[in-house]
Amino acid sequence: xxxxxxxxxxxKINKVRKLLLASAGIFFVFVAGSAQASLGxxxxxxVSDQNALGTSGTAAVVSASSTAATNxxxxxxxxxxxxxxxxxxxxxxxxxxxxxxxxxxxxxxxAGPFMPNLRQLFGTYFSSYQNEAARLRANTNGHGPLSVDDxxxxxxxxxxxxxxxxxxxxxxxxxxxxxxxxxR
Numbered sequence: 001x002x003x004x005x006x007x008x009x010x011x012k013i014n015k016v017r018k019l020l021l022a023s024a025g026i027f028f029v030f031v032a033g034s035a036q037a038s039l040g041x042x043x044x045x046x047v048s049d050q051n052a053l054g055t056s057g058t059a060a061v062v063s064a065s066s067t068a069a070t071n072x073x074x075x076x077x078x079x080x081x082x083x084x085x086x087x088x089x090x091x092x093x094x095x096x097x098x099x100x101x102x103x104x105x106x107x108x109x110x111a112g113p114f115m116p117n118l119r120q121l122f123g124t125y126f127s128s129y130q131n132e133a134a135r136l137r138a139n140t141n142g143h144g145p146l147s148v149d150d151x152x153x154x155x156x157x158x159x160x161x162x163x164x165x166x167x168x169x170x171x172x173x174x175x176x177x178x179x180x181x182x183x184r
Contacts (some may be wrong), residue, residue, distance in 0.1 A: 027061060038123025039153070039170055043085065043099040082106075082175060089116065093164070098183065100175050107169035107183045113162035120124075122168060125153045154180075 085097040093112025100106050110116045119126045132148045133155075145158035157166030167183040174180060 038121055039105055039125050039168060040173060041105050041123050043083070043097070043103050043105055054163070082178060089114070095121070096184070098169070100173060104173055105171035106178075106181070107167065109165075109167035109183050111165045111184075113157070113164070115164045122153070122155075125168075125170070128153055129155055 049125060054159050072175040081101045083099040085099060087095045087097070088110070089095065091112065092108055093114050093116055095110045095116055097105050098107035098109075108121050112119070118129065120161055122129050127149050133146055136146060136148065147157075147158065148155040152171055154171065155166065155168040157164075157168075159165055169180055169183060
């Protein structure tokens with residue numbers, strides 16, 4: 001009888017541990033998801049995004065007063081006055097967030113083996129993207145690259161088999177001297 005009681009106690013402890021781990025995992029997913037800077041949002045949350053997601057990141061500042069690029073960006077980008085915040089997710093996907101001098105994220109790009117959480121990257125613009133993408137996908141049987149332009153949000157996305165790339169930007173937030181061709 002003593003062995004039977006020990007086994008029951010061990011099973012109960014394991015169930016409690018699993019429940020606590022699952023609860024903690026769900027909590028961290030929601031906390032991490034809410035910390036990421038998104039299109040049109042404030043850039044102050046990018047650092048907390050790196051910490052919450054357990055990612056690594058760097059910043060490359062490109063300003064009008066610089067004489068050399070700090071991240072091998074082309075010389076034409078020097079006139080634009082923006083910052084690129086780079087986040088590498090645990091799965092290997094690299095996300096670049098383009099931040100204007102006013103502190104607003106005006107563009108994002110991604111490349112890697114996994115698609116990033118577009119709901120998080122696009123923020124309040126996600127529902128507009130989702131509606132337009134669904135409309136376009138209905139006409140193309142859901143295959144091939146996707147190009148969305150709803151008048152404000154522009155998205156180009158392609159990929160599959162661990163090779164996803166794309167970019168998105170907000171027309172009204174792009175700095176006047178910035179070329180959208182630089183979003184990579």
